[in-house]
Amino acid sequence: MTNATQPSHKPQVALFITCLSDQFFPRVGVAVTKILERFGCTVEFPAAQTCCGQPIFNNGFHAEARQLAKRHVEIFEPYEFIVTPSGSCCAMIREYYPQLLGGEAAWEAGMRRVCQRTYEFVEFLHKVLKADLSAFALPQRQTVTYHYTCHQRGLGLSDEAVRLLNQIGNVQFVAMERADQCCGFGGTFAVKYPVISGAMVQDKTDCIAKTAAQTLVCNDAGCTMNIGGMLHRRGMPMRVKHIAEVMAEAMGIDLDAW
Amino acid sequence: MASLSLPQVDFRAAAAEGAADARLREAVRNNTLRKQEGREARWTELPDAQALRxxxxxxxxxxxxxxDYYLRQLVDAVRRNGGVVHFAADAEQARQIVLEIAQQTGCRRIIKSKSMATEEIELTPHLERAGLDVVETDLGEFIIQxxxxxxxxxxxxxxxxxxRSIARVFSEYFHAPYNDDPPALTQQARLFLRDKFRRSEMGITGGNFLVAQTGQVCVVENEGNARQSLTTPRVLVSLVGIEKLVPRMSDLAVMVKLLARSSTGQIMTVYTNIFGSPRQNGERDGPQEFHLILLDNGRSQILGDPEYREVLRCIRCGACLNVCPVFRSIGGHAYNSVYPGPIGALLSPLMFGLERYKDLPQATSLCGACGEACPVKIDIPRLLISLRRDMVNRRLSGKLERLIYRLWAWGLQSRFLYRVIGALQRWDLxxxxxxxxxxxxLPKLAAGWTAQRxxxxxxRRSFHNIWKDRH
Structure with missing residues (x-):
């Protein structure tokens, strides 16, 4: 996937919050909005948005997912850029919307545009805004580790987030073993196959514990719920944050009020 | 659909058993991690690994x-080289053909090298039941046997x-004192196998590749046992799936370059055997007869489906197993198929029936590590989702499940419903x-979540709500 569009004078961004972040981590949305505005973007929030349809699609209900994909394309097509804090939803759109809507004459062109314009937050910072965070610093020294969420694979991302984190002052980055091994979330998989999912998140939290970091950065709401839930079950003190929350802290952004 | 005699096993119970076995998990994790690291190291050495893939x-x-074209070419070439070609539509036919060859040639002592196709048709136990002396000569397979x-x-x-478990098995089998020193264990097997090699009458191999142009079989291995199987006995039988074909020798070179790198992290295996004919005039060793059995057993059915056809590209390197966090968590036996892991979650339902293997396409987080590792670029995650779609379309999923997802999708179609349901759910949580x-x-429907974490x-408020404050 090539995202060919170059930023205009003042990039116009539609925030795609995703259903999980909307319901569980709205502060991430506030952080993303304010950070993008600091970097000179205009941020809009299309209020009709719900969900990209990933859970429906992944569970095999493709006719229903196709309807949701059409809805999503209709809502987001007018915008220059679409930015989402969740890699997994971004990958759903870019990897699987072509399968759902490819060949549907009325939808194909719009779908392609939406695919080309949809970016995961870190990807947008890196590829479009070419953001440099070295001017910012956390108020206090913090040890930070990073979980490579699976959908980075589909998006062709590697260590962009780690590079951004390392630019922030007072971030002491600690590498994690098996950092790119899935945490075991997998959407409904976590509920349908709890034993397997549980073994996976057990292993993930073992690796996290070994880093002894204070903060785990994880850029996907699903993984955050899963890993955070296991850390809490095991009584481990680590905090799980989205990179936007760490950035907001470093940039002195207040997330409790607009 | 291909025939299968494995007993039906409850996947969830088998997976739970695997996941609960800390020793198993550690053994599998260490071994797969080692292989993954080896593979990654070998791939990085290549000047353009992605282009090669x-x-x-x-x-x-x-x-x-x-x-169809390449099979005809292969068959002609094998016959020209003096070999005999057999077609086996299913496992039963394939086993029958092997038995008949053994009977007609009066062979009773058989040495066998490692092969997934022969595992698939459960050849060894069948031959043993027919009273033949069959020995698996690959050390791992010998231990299994x-x-x-x-x-x-x-x-x-x-x-x-x-x-330790191998030492216990050997101690019992060889009536020898317990000794878990690996070289000693290997030596025990070597001495035993050496005699089997010497006295063997028939050799059975699989095939990693078939070269259509030359009518040859390629078998790669590290122990030299396959080379024994195809040089010592007077009758040689190779049983190979029809999807193992490549057109030319130059294509074989590409595949061989990939296979060991992806599989064991070697540049090449220790032995690369390319063969396919009986002993020629003037040759001092090699079999007097060569038989090639081409196995279908469900493959042509996959071939006939353009969506799933790419699954047949699989070269059985195991790279997808080695990177799979599910495989690492439950081990291979839980899959209850000769083909475990991500590729097995495709092959098993496609070859032996989705009804029988309903859990496999679902029991995955769709993390994508398998697709990224596959040296022949099989889009495993996408095809797993396609199998889930087939389950829905063929009504193999539960009624309640279908109702829930359809309601869920319906709720997501409307901004109003989404907000109302969201608010209720947030309040409830x-x-x-x-x-x-x-x-x-959490209550029953989501109890799986809180069973583990x-x-x-x-x-308290959704982002939708918070955004409204802005304006």
């Missing part, structure tokens, strides 16, 4: 798209065993949470 995928795909176990990995059949915002137990309470 692309080329390999295209070679196999092209061959599959024109399989004498312990009446089943392989749990495509390449490393005894990945689930440690040396917050009601269940403790003062710190964590839920330790806590659930964060939802936010």
């Amino acid at each position: 692309e080329l390999a995928a295209r070679i196999k795909q092209h061959t599959l798209e024109n399989l 004498v312990s009446h176990d089943r392989p749990s990995h495509l390449v490393a059949p005894i990945i689930h065993k440690d040396r 917050r009601r269940r949470a403790d003062a710190d915002g964590w839920i330790a137990r 806590d659930m964060p309470a939802a936010a």
Whole structure:
């Protein structure tokens, strides 16, 4: 996937919050909005948005997912850029919307545009805004580790987030073993196959514990719920944050009020 | 549909058993991690690994798209070289053909090298039941055979065993004192196998590749046992799936370059055997007869489906197993198929029936590590989702499940419903949470979540609500 569009004078961004972040981590949305505005973007929030349809699609209900994909394309097509804090939803759109809507004459062109314009937050910072965070610093020294969420694979991302984190002052980055091994979330998989999912998140939290970091950065709401839930079950003190929350802290952004 | 005599096993129970076995998990994890690191190291050395993958995928795909042509070419070439070609539509036919060859040639002592196709048709136990003396000569497979176990990995059949369990098996089998020193164990097997090699009458191999142009079989291995199987006995039988074809020797070179790198992290295996004819005039060794059995057993059915056809590109390297966090968590036996891991979650339902293997396409987090590792670029995650779609379309999923997803999708179609349902759900989750915002137990539908980990309470207000404050 090539995202060919170059930023205009003042990039116009539609925030795609995703259903999980909307319901569980709205502060991430506030952080993303304010950070993008600091970097000179205009941020809009299309209020009709719900969900990209990933859970429906992944569970095999493709006719229903196709309807949701059409809805999503209709809502987001007018915008220059679409930015989402969740890699997994971004990958759903870019990897699987072509399968759902490819060949549907009325939808194909719009779908392609939406695919080309949809970016995961870190990807947008890196590829479009070419953001440099070295001017910012956390108020206090913090040890930070990073979980490579699976959908980075589909998006062709590697260590962009780690590079951004390392630019922030007072971030002491600690590498994690098996950092790119899935945490075991997998959407409904976590509920349908709890034993397997549980073994996976057990292993993930073992690796996290070994880093002894204070903060785990994880850029996907699903993984955050899963890993955070296991850390809490095991009584481990680590905090799980989205990179936007760490950035907001470093940039002195207040997330409790607009 | 291909025939299968494995007993039906409850996947969830088998997976739970695997996941609960700490020793198994550690053995599998260490072994697969080692292989993954080896593979990554070998791939990084290549000047253009991605281009090589692309080329390999295209070679196999092209061959599959024109399989009738290349099969004819292969058969002609094998016959020209003096070999006999047999076609086996299913496992039963394939086993029968082997038995008949043994009977007609008066062979009773058989040495066999490692092969997934022969595992698939459960050849060894069938031949043993027919009164033949069959010995698996690959060390791992030999251990499987004498312990009446089943392989749990495509390449490393005894990945689930440690040396102590092997030592116990050998001590009993050879009536020897217990000794778990690996060289001593290997030596025991070597002495035993050496005699079997010497006295063997028939050799049976599989085939990693078939070269259509020359009518030859390629078998790669590290122990030299396959070379024994194809040089010492007077009759040689190779049983190979029809999807193993490549057009030319130059295509074989591409595949061989990939296979060991992806599989064991070697540049090449220790032995690369290319063969396919009886002993020629003037040759001092080699079989007097060569038989090639081409096995279908469900493959042509996959071939006939353009969506799933690419699954047949698989070269059984095991790279997808080695990177799979599910495989690492439960081991190979839980899949209850000769083909475990991500590729097995495709092959098993496609070859032996989706009804029988309903859990496999679902029991995956769709993390994508398999697709990224596959040297022939099989889009495993996408095809797993396609199988889930087939389950829905063929009504193989539960009624309640279908109702839930359809309602869910319906709720997401409307901004109003989404907000109302979201608000209710947030209220419900917050009601269940403790003062710190964590839920330790969820009701039945979501109990799987809290069986393993806590659930964060939802936010008091959604982002949709918060955004409204702005304007």
